[in-house]
Amino acid sequence: MHYYLTTNASRALDEISDNIDHVNVLRGNLWNEESKFDQEKDKAHFRDYDAACDRVKNFYKEQHEKQTVEFNIKARAAFNSKQQIRMSIWEAMEMLDTLIDESDPDTDLSQIEHLLQTAEAIRRDGKPEWMQVTGLVHDLGKLLFLFGSQGQWDVVGDTFVVGCKFSDKIIYPHTFEGNPDCQDPIYSTEHGIYEHHCGLDNVMLSWGHDEYLYHVLKNQSSLPDDALAMIRYHSFYPWHREGAYAHLMNEKDHKYLEAVRAFNPYDLYSKSDDSCDPAKLRPYYEKLIAKFFPPVLDW
Ligand SMILES: O[C@H]1[C@H](O)[C@@H](O)[C@H](O)[C@@H](O)[C@H]1O
Numbered sequence: 581m582h583y584y585l586t587t588n589a590s591r592a593l594d595e596i597s598d599n600i601d602h603v604n605v606l607r608g609n610l611w612n613e614e615s616k617f618d619q620e621k622d623k624a625h626f627r628d629y630d631a632a633c634d635r636v637k638n639f640y641k642e643q644h645e646k647q648t649v650e651f652n653i654k655a656r657a658a659f660n661s662k663q664q665i666r667m668s669i670w671e672a673m674e675m676l677d678t679l680i681d682e683s684d685p686d687t688d689l690s691q692i693e694h695l696l697q698t699a700e701a702i703r704r705d706g707k708p709e710w711m712q713v714t715g716l717v718h719d720l721g722k723l724l725f726l727f728g729s730q731g732q733w734d735v736v737g738d739t740f741v742v743g744c745k746f747s748d749k750i751i752y753p754h755t756f757e758g759n760p761d762c763q764d765p766i767y768s769t770e771h772g773i774y775e776h777h778c779g780l781d782n783v784m785l786s787w788g789h790d791e792y793l794y795h796v797l798k799n800q801s802s803l804p805d806d807a808l809a810m811i812r813y814h815s816f817y818p819w820h821r822e823g824a825y826a827h828l829m830n831e832k833d834h835k836y837l838e839a840v841r842a843f844n845p846y847d848l849y850s851k852s853d854d855s856c857d858p859a860k861l862r863p864y865y866e867k868l869i870a871k872f873f874p875p876v877l878d879w
């Protein structure tokens with residue numbers, strides 16, 4: 581059906597619709613401001629380790645006492661000599677789904693949901709495909725728990741450098757008192773076994789899901805270096821959030837720091853987003869997976 585309007589009537593209509601647009605823009609701005617405010621307010625609730633439950637506190641006490649240089653050398657040797665399991669990225673996501681992360685004060689959601697929420701938040705912001713798929717896989721290293729870890733303390737939680745003084749920027753720093761490396765004349769010094777600005781590539785980060793997944797993917801994906809850095813350092817909060825370990829960084833690490841910081845909000849704050857439906861999202865992400873990974877990988 582067509583309406584024929586006089587010029588005046590049509591001008592009047594345009595004006596009304598302009599006004600409505602204007603009101604909508606204003607309303608939109610207001611809404612954005614309010615939701616920005618809510619988001620800032622909400623952010624303070626994340627990673628509140630003082631208020632965390634005993635499960636989290638006990639987890640970190642155990643981890644901080646047991647992540648020694650000796651353990652880290654053994655964990656890497658075991659990783660290099662172990663028999664490998666072959667499966668696809670999606671199979672790995674499904675396999676991981678049974679794990680509930682004891683170190684995490686912010687979510688009891690399944691791991692597949694956390695991976696999808698992270699990827700979806702990155703996608704919503706219009707970030708590139710390689711970053712979306714990085715969000716999708718970043719915690720798959722937690723499979724270590726099903727592949728012969730000693731518990732969760734050598735799989736999840738924040739990471740830190742071993743082989744030099746434990747930084748006081750690590751959460752619950754006093755719990756390192758029970759770590760024998762604190763008594764070691766070399767490991768307990770500022771630089772420990774490392775040279776000034778040797779590069780994070782040359783230091784031993786506490787063994788867990790970041791380090792494991794980095795080694796699994798570095799030769800089995802076409803992800804860019806920034807993506808591999810996001811995976812390898814995403815739990816390294818004393819570094820990427822608190823600014824510790826500057827004396828061990830080299831030139832390249834400054835670039836990686838930027839990448840990891842860009843990734844972090846998606847990992848952390850997407851934990852409060854609406855839940856995702858894996859079956860619905862699968863076709864989209866299978867296509868992305870196929871662009872960056874072989875059909876099956878060695879784990
Ligand atoms: O509890 C969490 C969880 O284990 C994450 O996967 C890890 O990346 C974080 O650093 C940690 O705080």
Ligand SMILES: [Fe+2]
Nearest residue numbers: 718719814815
């Ligand atoms: Fe993680």
Ligand SMILES: [Fe+2]
Nearest residue numbers: 694718719847
């Ligand atoms: Fe995560």
